[in-house]
Amino acid sequence: MFHLLHDELPHELTRRNREAQRIAWRLGLSPKPARRFGTEELPPNLCQRLVAAERRLAVAQVYRFIDALERGDEVIFLTVCRPEWTCAEGELSTRLICDVRGWMSRRARNLARYGQQRMMGFVDVAWNDRSAVGEVSHWSVHAHVLLVVEGVREGARQLCRSAFSCDGDGDRVLKPIVAKTLSTDLDVFRVGRYNSRALLLEHHQRRRSYRDRNGVAQTRDTKLTVTQAVELAAVVHRLGPKRFWILSGLRRKFGEIQANG
Numbered sequence: 001m002f003h004l005l006h007d008e009l010p011h012e013l014t015r016r017n018r019e020a021q022r023i024a025w026r027l028g029l030s031p032k033p034a035r036r037f038g039t040e041e042l043p044p045n046l047c048q049r050l051v052a053a054e055r056r057l058a059v060a061q062v063y064r065f066i067d068a069l070e071r072g073d074e075v076i077f078l079t080v081c082r083p084e085w086t087c088a089e090g091e092l093s094t095r096l097i098c099d100v101r102g103w104m105s106r107r108a109r110n111l112a113r114y115g116q117q118r119m120m121g122f123v124d125v126a127w128n129d130r131s132a133v134g135e136v137s138h139w140s141v142h143a144h145v146l147l148v149v150e151g152v153r154e155g156a157r158q159l160c161r162s163a164f165s166c167d168g169d170g171d172r173v174l175k176p177i178v179a180k181t182l183s184t185d186l187d188v189f190r191v192g193r194y195n196s197r198a199l200l201l202e203h204h205q206r207r208r209s210y211r212d213r214n215g216v217a218q219t220r221d222t223k224l225t226v227t228q229a230v231e232l233a234a235v236v237h238r239l240g241p242k243r244f245w246i247l248s249g250l251r252r253k254f255g256e257i258q259a260n261g
Contacts, residue, residue, distance in 0.1 A: 054196070061120055061192075078146075087139045088136075094238050109248065119246065120250055124141075132209060199244055207220075
């Protein structure tokens, strides 16, 4: 996952901002992009340089979880997706993003009986293209978080699965919760960077399901279509990257992430 360092290279930031400018123009939020880079107006909430700053803040917080791992606490990488967090094309909304954040924070507070919980992650949005296998395609809004319960050195994964327990629907959501125990500093760092990639307007958010020549189901990650990218950007424009953060036992204050308690 260290190829994600590529996302922060100056020329890559410029390229992504150029794409954001094209989308902003399609949304009627800025003038039509000129031929030269860096001359167009761009709404702040779509600026990929601002996203890069948010990601640097997130990476700095990853060391909080590395410290917990070195103390002997279990660090969990948790992904949650509920059927209620899916929707059809054209129905993606800011409400869904807020629902994911609120639900995750409420459930994390249930862990307080076992110790002080620290949770950090992001709401991610992907388009599940199921048309090639004869199923219904849909937006999937889900959560990726790093989580530690201070002082819990065994059984944290089971505690998390219980606290965030939810049902799938056998259709859009087959695995509503996936919890993995991270065992090395490198694992924690890689997952932290992976989680922060949810803030990018442009990455491989289109998960296309298909069957290979042997009839075996496969999935390929590709970029969103222009229509899908514009729909997602409209939501991002209204919220901004800060509203995609998921925190519990931590709070944002004066541009920093601080621990509660």
